[in-house]
């Protein structure tokens with residue numbers, strides 16, 4: 001078939017994961033015609049559930065089951081993509097502590113192979129790498145003087161290489177360097193985004209605070225454990241988050257060199273205890289007592305992104321309130337308990 005100029009060809013790695021799935025849904029909604037959407041995943045964490053099966057029924061979507069740490073995989077991807085969103089990674093706080101060596105190997109190797117494939121096969125395309133707020137968490141911990149709200153341009157620090165938690169952050173930190181310098185050396189368009197606590201349905205089980213709270217409320221766990229009760233975070237509902245990613249990738253303002261790094265997140269800062277309280281109100285269940293515990297080693301006390309750059313580049317505003325997002329998320333977790341095999 002002759003490729004028409006308006007046709008968009010998009011690849012999402014980690015397409016079966018939390019962000020990848022919602023990003024695919026949003027792209028299908030906003031680009032109704034002439035879209036070719038390829039999802040790549042090895043299902044190490046992503047799920048082939050009924051939601052995902054429904055997505056695959058769309059004729060514009062193709063699934064490639066491939067492991068990005070295998071260089072042979074890339075032969076299946078073809079070429080000439082307009083946009084590539086590289087989301088695949090070993091994510092989830094539990095994994096950072098359980099298998100830090102695998103987090104390091106998988107995240108770094110898959111990014112290097114991706115960039116090699118991209119520069120050879122997609123000279124006119126644009127590459128998006130999902131870094132993380134964890135990339136600057138070490139700076140918050142060790143200096144305690146990073147501005148809050150925190151802008152993009154701050155020192156990126158690994159304050160303790162022996163703490164397994166930094167396995168993940170280090171792959172994001174070095175990942176940012178890889179993308180900046182590959183894009184410069186091979187002169188391709190690229191973008192670094194740093195997600196700040198995206199949440200919503202289908203975000204996995206175990207290892208993220210909102211899914212954990214939803215599962216404990218559904219199971220009426222009492223006393224109710226809360227780790228790092230006084231730590232503050234912001235939470236960005238997933239449909240708002242993927243909309244920001246697409247707006248940034250579609251904007252010609254992010255086409256130039258040097259490439260942009262952009263924070264994506266909400267600005268309503270709340271403590272983890274306040275988050276639990278909001279969920280108790282939303283769900284109508286409250287435990288008799290709380291079991292307050294320390295946050296995991298290396299977890300930062302306060303995190304709030306400066307999102308003025310995102311807003312200046314795109315005019316993005318969140319549309320889903322925390323209450324509404326928590327309600328939607330809880331309903332999903334209530335209806336989808338983890339199937340224990």
Ligand SMILES: NC(=O)c1ccc[n+]([C@@H]2O[C@H](COP(=O)([O-])OP(=O)(O)OC[C@H]3O[C@@H](n4cnc5c(N)ncnc54)[C@H](O)[C@@H]3O)[C@@H](O)[C@H]2O)c1
Pocket residue numbers: 013014015016017018019020040041042043044045046047066067068069086087088089090091092106110130131132133194195196197198199203204
């Ligand atoms: N969710 C957040 O709030 C958040 C915050 C900061 C950064 N991020 C980053 O955004 C990206 C997506 O996050 P997510 O929450 O959707 O995570 P996720 O774990 O739900 O999705 C990642 C997907 O990548 C796939 N994958 C992992 N290794 C692979 C490999 N070798 N080959 C092919 N597929 C592989 C997994 O199976 C999974 O489906 C990640 O890079 C993550 O580090 C997310």
